[in-house]
Structures are given as C-alpha cells and as structure tokens.
Amino acid sequence: MRRRRGADPDRGQPLRQAPARKRRDQNRMVKEYVRPKDAAEAVALMEQALAKRAATSGGAATIGGAATIGGAATIGGAATIGGAATIGGAATIGGAATIGGAAWLAGGTALLSTASPSVAGNRTAADFPELLIDVGRILPRGLNQTAAGLVIGAGTTFQEVLESPLAFSALQASARSMANRNIRNRATVGGNLAFNKSCASLVPLCLALDAAVECAGGGPANQTLPLAKWLIKPAGLLLNLILPAGGGRSAAFARSSRTACDVSTATVAAVATVKGRRLLELCLVVGGFSLHALRRLDIEALFDGRDLDDLAATEAAIRPLLSAIDDQRGSSAFKRQQGAALVADCLQALLSAEVLP
Known part of the structure; x- marks a missing residue:
C-alpha cells in the first residue's frame, strides 16, 4: 500500500x-x-x-x-x-x-x-x-591558559568546553549539565551567561570562582569587569570569560533534573581550600531557588572554617535555609529536601575534588 x-x-x-x-x-x-x-x-x-x-x-x-x-x-x-x-x-x-x-x-x-x-x-x-x-562568526572561540587564568571565548560551544583538555573537572561537569548533546553542539558560553536563567549551567561555578568578563562596548577599548557586577548591569557584547588561577582551591559542581536529558531544576557550585575535612574560604552559589543563581552567605557561614560533618547532618543543617515555591516541578517541601541533599553532596565532593590549576 x-x-x-x-x-x-x-x-x-x-x-x-x-x-x-x-x-x-x-x-x-x-x-x-x-x-x-x-x-x-x-x-x-x-x-x-x-x-x-x-x-x-x-x-x-x-x-x-x-x-x-x-x-x-x-x-x-x-x-x-x-x-x-x-x-x-x-x-x-x-x-x-x-x-x-x-x-x-x-x-x-x-x-x-x-x-x-x-x-x-x-x-x-x-x-x-x-x-x-x-555575532556567531566574530566571537572569540576556544580555551586558552594565560597569566590571567583560563580564558574562554564567548563563542565557544558547550561541547567544545567539555572536550577541551584545559577544562578541569568542575568546569566539565557544568558543561555536561546541559545534558542534550545536540544543544551542547550549538549553545555558547556567552549566551548561557547572558541569558542568566535561574539554573544557567555555567553561572554558579563562574560566580563561585570570581570570574571576570571582557566586553566590547561603545568605546575604543574593551572593558573587563567581574562577572557578578556585569550580571547585575549587563552592558556591551560579551567577548571572553576569564576564570582566575586556582590558587590552591578546589571546586565542585552538582545538579538535579527531572529526567536525564532535562534542564536542571537546581544547580550548586562550591569552591574552597580544603585541609583534611575542613573547608576554608568557602564560596557557595546555588541556582534554582531564586530568579538567578545566588551566592549563599548564610549556608557558607555554617561550614566555612569548620570540619564538615557527615552527609545527613550537613543536609539537616542546610534544609531550613532553603525556600521554594510549589509548581509543576514539585512541592516546596520536596524542593527543599532535594536542594539540601544537592548542596550537601556538593560540599562532600569538595573534600576529594582536584586542586584547580
């Protein structure tokens, strides 16, 4: 027929x-x-x-x-x-x-x-x-190690970040959090930062690392400023992302999603100097519980400079500090439980994470 x-x-x-x-x-x-x-x-x-x-x-x-x-x-x-x-x-x-x-x-x-x-x-x-x-053909592309740190062109795709030998483990995990390979082949570093969604894949880790951005504006010279400042008041065409040298710190990244290939429902990035089970100068950024990813000073205060407890105790200490709304992705109670477990997992992962270059 x-x-x-x-x-x-x-x-x-x-x-x-x-x-x-x-x-x-x-x-x-x-x-x-x-x-x-x-x-x-x-x-x-x-x-x-x-x-x-x-x-x-x-x-x-x-x-x-x-x-x-x-x-x-x-x-x-x-x-x-x-x-x-x-x-x-x-x-x-x-x-x-x-x-x-x-x-x-x-x-x-x-x-x-x-x-x-x-x-x-x-x-x-x-x-x-x-x-x-x-601007796809004029944006810088690729990863380069420089004296200022790891420079990533805004036109670099997520898949290129994931496959680069210069990408450290936490950066690869952030790129991999965009789970769909077809999307990773097209999505760019600059676009993910500029879009600045609640669960943007790269924003939490970049904020935790105190990253900077280089932008082209209306003047003759490009401008470099902290990413955290640029996200508050974006201006110019983003050209490069600059991740500073590790300085003996370690980094970890974690995400949760409803399905393996779905967008993230929560993201966590943590950076600290690790001494045994103690986290020093901890910086923790959480996405998915506010309009944009935010640094959580309140959670940092619980663990910075102290030995990390077991996973259950860590999770129990974090849970009361998280808040969320009921929506199609789950109830507020479920999100608090899930988020606390994700943050606790990320902090525990720091203890064995690689030291950043």
Missing part, C-alpha cells in the same frame, strides 16, 4: 504540522538579519536598533546602562522593551537583548526556546526580535 505523503513510516499516520497561519507568522518573525564583520560593527548596529526602538516607543534608552523604554520595567538592571526578558546568543548593549527589537544571535538555542511559536504559544510576530545580529 502506498504511504500517504507526510505520513509517519512507522505508524502510517500523517505527521503533525503547524497550522498554516502559524507557519506564515513564523516566517515573518524576523524582519531583518545582519552579519557584522567585527565586534565594533555589531555594537554599532545594536546601538542603532535600541535608539530606533526608543524613538518609536515614546521613551529614551541608554547604551551601556540601565533604562526603561516606553515605561517598561527593568530586569536585573537591564534595559527592556515591553517588559521583555533576556534572549539571544551572546550579550547585550544596555542590558538584555530585547524581544520586539534587536537580539544577538550566536548559537541561537536560548533565542529559539524563547521565540519559537511552538514554545511561545499564541504570541504574534510583534513579540519577537525584528532584527537579528549574527
């Missing part, structure tokens, strides 16, 4: 297709696509796009600072349009790349998950970037 056109070869049923109207909307989502020749041109294009958007929105935007456009609220100090959150594959000028305006495009995985009609539901073309600035 002849198979119908578009039929599933295993079931003989027609393949599901998006409605014609939605397919037409998808084709109109992006009105303009440009591929700049260098970072300076990319920055200029984003500046022009933000200025144009501000003029048509009845507001004023700032480049390299926090602002609201057309009365929109700001998210994490980043200028937004229409209340839009961060999207894109690299970084931003004046904060988050905006929905309905312009967006950087590198790997495109975060942009696709935010802007795809199949994911975004009933949004219209007006809700998505009108201009995509493709």
